[in-house]
Amino acid sequence: MEKHYSEFICPQNFRNLADWIFGWPNGVFDEKIETTTTNGYHLAPCLPSGSIIYVKTDYLDTFFHSIYPYLTNRFVLITAQGDASAPEKFLSYLHHIDSKIIHWFGQNADIESSKSDRFTPIPIGLNCFEMANGIRHIYQQNPNHTLPSIFGGQDEPQQYVHLLDVTHKILNGHPAKQLLLVNFQRLTDPTGIRSRIWKILCDQQQYTSTFVVCIDKPDGVNISGLPAIYTRNRRYPFWLSPRGNGLDCHRTWEALYLDAIPIVWNSTLNPLYVDLPIIILNDWSELTEQFLRSKLNEIATNKIKNPSFYRFDKLRFSYWRRLILNKSRHSVTATKRENYCWRAKISECCKNTKIKRTERKNKKNFNP
Template identity: 25%
Template sequence: MDLADVHVQHYLNRQLDFFAPTLTPDLLPCLQPGVIIHLENHATISDYFFRVLRKNITVPYVLITSDADEYSPYDYVDDDLLIKWYGSNADISRLHHIKDKTKAKDKIVPFPLGLSKHHDQNRPLTKYLKLRNYTNPFRGLKGKQRWTDWATSLSQREKDSKVIDTFAEVRDVMFMKYGIIKVSHEMRTTVFNNLCNYTNSDVRSKYTPREPVSCHMDNATPHQTYIAASTYLFGFSPPGVGWDCYRTYELLLLGVIPIVVSLKSGSHGLFDGLPVIELPYGTDFTAYSTEDFLRLMRDYVTSAEFLERDFDDGWERLFLQNWRRRVLEDAGRKKEVMTDENGEEYYMAWEYKPLQPRILCSEKENCKS
């Protein structure tokens, strides 16, 4: 996380070279007010930070927990020195033990999972973004025309008394491509089986897929996935190992509306200002039909919530620059943002020396609480 001044890391990742040094006990007296601390989102690291490191922090700090599948906050937000906690997989129900829940909620900022550090997502997605000059694909009536044309076509066919094949209609407009492993949420399997997994004797087998990626378990490269996904109007993005899912952000950047499932405590504003369809927690997908999916998608793109919003604020939040400014402002370091003669934005960061070899919490002797 290039926002952080110091970092607590679980596994070594040879693909990433962090600017921030490992936060060790000997660095704690050196921390400056408004220090930005990044923890990889593992329970062991959170325990270690609050039970060992936090005791000797004497300055206000901003915390970021990301890069893994644990929920945020894992624990411990009743802390006067904690300015804000930016956390992926934000679940405010975990504040049940806090006396002043309102104050604690105000400190929690849901942080998007974004793109994966383990897969080649950024490079091919950048090509799509450059084609649009990074502009918001959901802005204005012109941007929304793909969805409004589809909804109008549905209405016209109904007026003409034509039979709507809801299975074919859903398959034609909703992209379905995700992995299913042992730790996956059961809804992944349920929805995939309902829409994609059937025998040749099933009436659904008469449907001719539009392309060979959606609704198939065969491996596809990110580029192949994006070529296919970009031709759809919607995409199903169920929880991954954690609640949030990389696919949600891939779809948004491609100009596709994701369909997600909310946490029991809600999304706490994670998708504010974004064209995301949220199904309620506990949706019974064993009884969720293609008619239900079709109604869900159609109702959303004909609603004022979709038609009367430009989604500019949400679109800006998909990019690191927006988060960099926000975190620095919360840390009281807004003046550290600088722009060069080419319009490129930079910020000043504290460098703690001497740099030591990375200390990894995945190694047994480290990070004991």
């Protein structure tokens, strides 16, 4: 059965906007869904203009080589659910005078925002199949900390849990002695930055004895143990969140949902962090106790005394949903979708298009 986590940013929520999907890892997350992604040659010409196509980032080479040439109408592209970066390698498809891409929304963005006005970075958010229930468990302990829905529509909850208990403790004179949590698997990034950070901050006693706490993280996600892990981690107001195997990191977004302050590195992901309580570093040497205590008081004060200072609506999927749908053929208020090809038989997907049955028949040997 498909699981739904409308209050969070999750890869499958972006996927659920799509008219057609190419490369979703069916079965990995215990979802029982029927898709038609293996019939790309048949389906591609059936998509009406303004349709949304979701491509697993690792499949982009195959998509542009084997699917893109047969698309007959312009479309909105979403790329996610993978560690590969985009769209730098494929910008020619986006900027070509005859480009079929209306707009591209992608995770792990590897270009500066000024490089294309037709590309919008989207956050990796949570792996909701693994993390959402653990965060919901923490929310159940603080049910009175809420914010109203952003748009008041059917695409979002009536209210969101918005934790501020850690922030209140800080402003009430109970600051943590150890400010910074370093808790990640050291070998999951190809650049080696995680190992270098661990060596500097955790293997040198001068840091760990003052304001830094280091807790090694094993491989994988301990789903059943996440409530206890989150409870422990929330003792520390700052969470260091260096890149993982991809540029973006789930830890950044876990922290934001749990009233912690993520610390990230200056990168092409900076547009995602605008107007959010996130610290962006240029160098690890900026991480001094004095700097963190100053930023802690500043951010906590802004959260409580100026509630509109931060754009917490950017943590809600409905914010991103509307950005995407407004570029597509779909209305943001529609409750029923037509030509929803990844959950339909080919005949149902194509029945409202002008493509002839004989044209599809001639393409029967295609196998992407």
